[in-house]
Amino acid sequence: MPPRIPDDKRAAILADIRENKLGARQIAKKHGVAVSTVSKFAADANVANAFERTQTENATRARAADLRAARAELAEQLIDDAQRLRERAWSTYSYYERSNEGPELVTLNLPPLAEVRQAYTSIGIALDKHMALKKFDDNRGEEHAKSVLGELALGLGIAYRQMGDTSTQPPSDDGS
Numbered sequence: 001m002p003p004r005i006p007d008d009k010r011a012a013i014l015a016d017i018r019e020n021k022l023g024a025r026q027i028a029k030k031h032g033v034a035v036s037t038v039s040k041f042a043a044d045a046n047v048a049n050a051f052e053r054t055q056t057e058n059a060t061r062a063r064a065a066d067l068r069a070a071r072a073e074l075a076e077q078l079i080d081d082a083q084r085l086r087e088r089a090w091s092t093y094s095y096y097e098r099s100n101e102g103p104e105l106v107t108l109n110l111p112p113l114a115e116v117r118q119a120y121t122s123i124g125i126a127l128d129k130h131m132a133l134k135k136f137d138d139n140r141g142e143e144h145a146k147s148v149l150g151e152l153a154l155g156l157g158i159a160y161r162q163m164g165d166t167s168t169q170p171p172s173d174d175g176s
Contacts, residue, residue: 005033010041017042017050024051071133078130082123089119 016027028035042050093111096103
């Protein structure tokens with residue numbers, strides 16, 4: 001059996017638990033005890049909201065929403081990029097050619113085929129990345145919906161079994 005933790009160390013651990021600024025792991029590491037010891041001290045002291053994670057969960061959900069919004073904005077920007085690249089692929093094309101008199105500006109109605117091919121490669125990449133971002137967020141929505149539906153089905157199953165248990169009880173001696 002491990003030795004009893006000194007009273008001053010117990011008091012320090014309880015003070016950290018009641019302060020509710022550190023998680024159980026952080027408190028355990030700070031005081032050199034096991035996480036289970038910290039949890040037991042919290043339970044023994046009847047600290048109701050020890051290690052409450054609502055704030056962390058809310059912050060995580062908010063960050064996930066911010067990232068979804070950033071991905072949606074980036075997906076829109078990629079579509080804009082693709083449109084600008086396509087316009088560029090069909091616009092007049094100017095470049096400088098060397099001549100005996102020095103550089104001479106040459107303007108073509110359309111870019112050379114190699115330039116158009118590069119533009120369309122860039123368009124393809126922009127569209128591909130747009131679709132990847134959209135697919136990622138669409139699939140996340142499906143996973144969430146499946147999770148919610150799974151939890152609902154589980155709850156309904158439990159409720160159904162509980163209802164079935166009461167209806168299959170034999171009648172009591174008083175006829176009810």
